[in-house]
Amino acid sequence: MPFLTEPEPQRGVPLFVLPGIRRVVARNPSVMTYQGTNTYLIEVNGALAVIDPGPKDMQHVREVLEAAGSTPIRHIVLTHTHSDHWGAAAALAQATGAPIAGYKISEKPGFSADIPLDHGGTVAGLKALHTPGHAADHLCFEHFLPDGTKILFSGDHVMSWSSSIVSPPDGDMLHYYRSLELLLARDDVFYLGGHGPLLAEPRILVRELLEHRQFRERTILAELEQQDWVVAALSAKLYDKTDPFLKAAAQRNVLAHMLKLKAEGFVEEHEPDTTPHPDTLIISPPPGVQDESGGEFATMRADALRRFGMVAMPA
Ligand SMILES: [Zn+2]
Numbered sequence: 563m564p565f566l567t568e569p570e571p572q573r574g575v576p577l578f579v580l581p582g583i584r585r586v587v588a589r590n591p592s593v594m595t596y597q598g599t600n601t602y603l604i605e606v607n608g609a610l611a612v613i614d615p616g617p618k619d620m621q622h623v624r625e626v627l628e629a630a631g632s633t634p635i636r637h638i639v640l641t642h643t644h645s646d647h648w649g650a651a652a653a654l655a656q657a658t659g660a661p662i663a664g665y666k667i668s669e670k671p672g673f674s675a676d677i678p679l680d681h682g683g684t685v686a687g688l689k690a691l692h693t694p695g696h697a698a699d700h701l702c703f704e705h706f707l708p709d710g711t712k713i714l715f716s717g718d719h720v721m722s723w724s725s726s727i728v729s730p731p732d733g734d735m736l737h738y739y740r741s742l743e744l745l746l747a748r749d750d751v752f753y754l755g756g757h758g759p760l761l762a763e764p765r766i767l768v769r770e771l772l773e774h775r776q777f778r779e780r781t782i783l784a785e786l787e788q789q790d791w792v793v794a795a796l797s798a799k800l801y802d803k804t805d806p807f808l809k810a811a812a813q814r815n816v817l818a819h820m821l822k823l824k825a826e827g828f829v830e831e832h833e834p835d836t837t838p839h840p841d842t843l844i845i846s847p848p849p850g851v852q853d854e855s856g857g858e859f860a861t862m863r864a865d866a867l868r869r870f871g872m873v874a875m876p877a
Pocket residue numbers: 595599644646647718756757
């Protein structure tokens with residue numbers, strides 16, 4: 563895959579990206595977030611819209627406010643409500659008085675956007691595209707540069723540095739395919755994603771992402787034609803990952819493919835395995851991290867033992 567890399571960006575300062583657009587990279591680098599979450603400041607008519615306030619980190623909030631300087635932040639806009647994008651929203655809203663815009667149905671319990679957006683809705687000159695797949699409430703935003711160049715804030719749906727995790731039930735592989743096809747039919751010149759550097763000629767990558775998933779799906783079907791598979795075991799066979807987070811992410815992707823094939827009637831689910839696969843034992847909260855989302859890690863361990871097989875053909 564033609565992914566991009568970049569050296570560690572300067573922290574705590576606004577980085578010029580494109581005319582009228584600055585980027586502040588949050589201090590949350592990891593194998594899942596690359597150099598950190600991108601917070602974008604977009605200047606339109608003497609005011610700023612902030613896309614993705616970033617993780618819950620007061621230092622990052624201060625740095626975003628400093629990056630804005632004397633230009634008022636009038637809108638806070640969310641691509642989706644995963645913590646590394648949404649966490650700072652409340653603090654930034656409190657500091658600026660700006661309303662928060664996001665998809666009309668939030669996946670974050672207890673949170674709803676001040677400005678609920680639907681597919682095609684606009685806020686601060688940005689046009690929302692509903693692009694579920696990575697997250698059910700994911701939006702991309704179309705924007706025009708001063709010279710008329712059409713660009714897309716692509717969130718975590720399409721990123722220059724890596725493919726996206728599709729983790730059920732918030733993530734949905736069937737929706738992800740459709741949301742990639744939606745972008746393929748467009749003619750955006752650049753993508754600015756939730757992590758990683760600017761992506762030029764974005765449709766080349768979008769097409770490869772889609773083809774890669776289709777290839778993966780054919781591989782999974784070929785394996786299922788031989789025998790039933792438990793998610794953790796098939797994931798270990800198909801993905802060459804050693805990092806525990808990447809192993810877990812690979813399992814989420816395999817599960818998402820299984821559920822897509824099940825929804826399409828190719829695959830059925832059988833009784834789960836009762837003996838833990840070695841790879842399921844690594845799925846636990848890292849030290850110092852609480853399982854804040856109510857048993858998410860326990861669900862992941864159970865999901866890794868779910869077993870799938872081809873739908874039996876009538877004799
Ligand atoms: Zn993210």
